[in-house]
Amino acid sequence: MRLEVQIKMNESLYLRDPEQSELGKNIIKYSIQLIHEKGFEAFTFKKLAEAIGTTEAGVYRYFENKHKLLVYIISWYWGWLEFQVIYQTKNISDPTTKLKQVIQLLSTSVEDDIMTAHVDESLLYQILISEGSKAYLTKHVEQDNKQQYFKPYKDLCNAVGNIILECNPTYKYPHSLASTIIESAHLQNFFMYNLPSLTDFKKSKNNTQIINFLNDLVFRSIQ
Amino acid sequence: MRLEVQIKMNESLYLRDPEQSELGKNIIKYSIQLIHEKGFEAFTFKKLAEAIGTTEAGVYRYFENKHKLLVYIISWYWGWLEFQVIYQTKNISDPTTKLKQVIQLLSTSVEDDIMTAHVDESLLYQILISEGSKAYLTKHVEQDNKQQYFKPYKDLCNAVGNIILECNPTYKYPHSLASTIIESAHLQNFFMYNLPSLTDFKKSKNNTQIINFLNDLVFRSIQ
DNA sequence: TTCAAATAATAGTATTACTATCATAAATAA
DNA sequence: TTATTTATGATAGTAATACTATTATTTGAA
Numbered sequence: 001m002r003l004e005v006q007i008k009m010n011e012s013l014y015l016r017d018p019e020q021s022e023l024g025k026n027i028i029k030y031s032i033q034l035i036h037e038k039g040f041e042a043f044t045f046k047k048l049a050e051a052i053g054t055t056e057a058g059v060y061r062y063f064e065n066k067h068k069l070l071v072y073i074i075s076w077y078w079g080w081l082e083f084q085v086i087y088q089t090k091n092i093s094d095p096t097t098k099l100k101q102v103i104q105l106l107s108t109s110v111e112d113d114i115m116t117a118h119v120d121e122s123l124l125y126q127i128l129i130s131e132g133s134k135a136y137l138t139k140h141v142e143q144d145n146k147q148q149y150f151k152p153y154k155d156l157c158n159a160v161g162n163i164i165l166e167c168n169p170t171y172k173y174p175h176s177l178a179s180t181i182i183e184s185a186h187l188q189n190f191f192m193y194n195l196p197s198l199t200d201f202k203k204s205k206n207n208t209q210i211i212n213f214l215n216d217l218v219f220r221s222i223q
Numbered sequence: 224m225r226l227e228v229q230i231k232m233n234e235s236l237y238l239r240d241p242e243q244s245e246l247g248k249n250i251i252k253y254s255i256q257l258i259h260e261k262g263f264e265a266f267t268f269k270k271l272a273e274a275i276g277t278t279e280a281g282v283y284r285y286f287e288n289k290h291k292l293l294v295y296i297i298s299w300y301w302g303w304l305e306f307q308v309i310y311q312t313k314n315i316s317d318p319t320t321k322l323k324q325v326i327q328l329l330s331t332s333v334e335d336d337i338m339t340a341h342v343d344e345s346l347l348y349q350i351l352i353s354e355g356s357k358a359y360l361t362k363h364v365e366q367d368n369k370q371q372y373f374k375p376y377k378d379l380c381n382a383v384g385n386i387i388l389e390c391n392p393t394y395k396y397p398h399s400l401a402s403t404i405i406e407s408a409h410l411q412n413f414f415m416y417n418l419p420s421l422t423d424f425k426k427s428k429n430n431t432q433i434i435n436f437l438n439d440l441v442f443r444s445i446q
Numbered sequence: 447t448t449c450a451a452a453t454a455a456t457a458g459t460a461t462t463a464c465t466a467t468c469a470t471a472a473a474t475a476a
Numbered sequence: 477t478t479a480t481t482t483a484t485g486a487t488a489g490t491a492a493t494a495c496t497a498t499t500a501t502t503t504g505a506a
Binding site: 267268269279280284287288289 | 492493494495496497
């Protein structure tokens with residue numbers, strides 16, 4: 001038996017559901033590769049179509065524009081991450097241990113999950129770090145938000161906020177602390193590799209230093 | 224006597240120094256207005272030229288492309304902010320009070336500084352919140368960094384890091400904490416207005432709640 | 447006054463971000 | 477089985493973007 005994890009996506013992000021066809025799955029697969037390789041600004045539907053072996057018009061039948069495609073794959077990752085957070089903390093009763101596990105998950109790239117064949121999670125993690133904030137840093141964030149595009153991010157943030165409250169029910173800023181550690185985990189990662197003097201870390205494969213920093217920050221904050 | 228503050232800019236950011244001519248100053252002034260109004264993605268040199276009353280080619284004589292112009296105005300703001308941080312904490316001897324003052328400066332838009340005639344700092348603060356990270360979240364961050372484009376940001380970060388160390392010389396992550404509070408100040412501001420459920424704040428003119436959150440975060444972290 | 451530098455005016459190109467049309471192949475329903 | 481919908485492929489076309497180049501005109505310093 002073959003298990004497949006399916007992340008339920010917001011339907012208004014796409015014109016045709018990419019999970020439902022080979023071409024659709026290729027659009028996701030190759031857009032992750034290309035955005036990772038070229039960066040979001042240099043990524044175009046034409047290049048994507050060439051990589052897949054289809055035409056530009058073919059891609060446009062699935063996604064209205066490249067921004068929606070970015071939001072799609074970023075949202076997918078947030079959904080997958082929330083699943084990981086819930087799954088990997090299920091049997092932990094101590095909220096402190098749970099929160100540490102969450103910080104670890106937020107700070108490290110996971111190996112390519114075999115349960116999601118057409119998605120390479122480790123590439124996606126890199127995309128999240130470099131391009132993630134571009135999903136919402138737009139002039140149309142309000143409309144996008146009305147369409148619920150950011151629900152997976154909010155859900156994750158809320159889940160993390162709840163674990164924070166489990167650790168200390170009187171802590172006053174669970175959501176802000178949650179969004180701060182999520183974003184900081186990514187940003188410190190980006191800085192460590194690209195602008196290291198903005199951090200106190202040396203480049204390293206594992207992200208222990210970032211994890212230590214965030215643990216220190218979080219647990220002192222919530223006592 | 225008329226005082227003018229001049230922020231020394233990295234010369235490789237521009238082709239011709241915009242501070243040295245009327246057209247140049249207009250390019251800065253109107254690009255701030257237009258980027259604020261339309262967002263960086265929809266901002267073009269053609270629209271800018273029309274707003275100023277010059278031609279596209281005229282703008283290209285000053286800046287190679289719109290990304291360098293963005294980096295220019297963002298860097299300008301970092302430089303100006305560092306000046307503010309130094310100036311406004313000069314006579315404070317207590318490092319804790321100093322750090323609080325810095326957090327306040329990072330979290331609030333300052334009134335338009337009359338000492339910089341062609342720059343509207345309150346608009347620039349909004350641009351920094353929404354577009355600031357796009358200055359470095361690119362595939363060419365490494366080359367840009369080699370050209371020292373991010374020096375003003377690093378300098379500010381370092382100045383804040385030093386104040387953190389004054390408060391607690393044994394704190395292990397002064398730079399990471401500094402970059403985290405700088406970015407978090409902006410992000411929480413953006414979220415408060417656009418994705419409020421990622422924060423614990425209600426929309427408000429002054430940013431006291433964000434300042435309280437950051438003070439709490441920082442001073443618990445460094446004890 | 448003269449000469450160099452800055453600007454204005456105009457034109458042109460490759461690429462991007464789409465939209466539209468029509469033919470064909472594959473899946474499905476009558 | 478045929479008829480018909482549906483997805484894809486192939487091709488074309490358009491407006492806007494991100495530039496580069498050329499020439500003429502203005503300005504301002506020597």
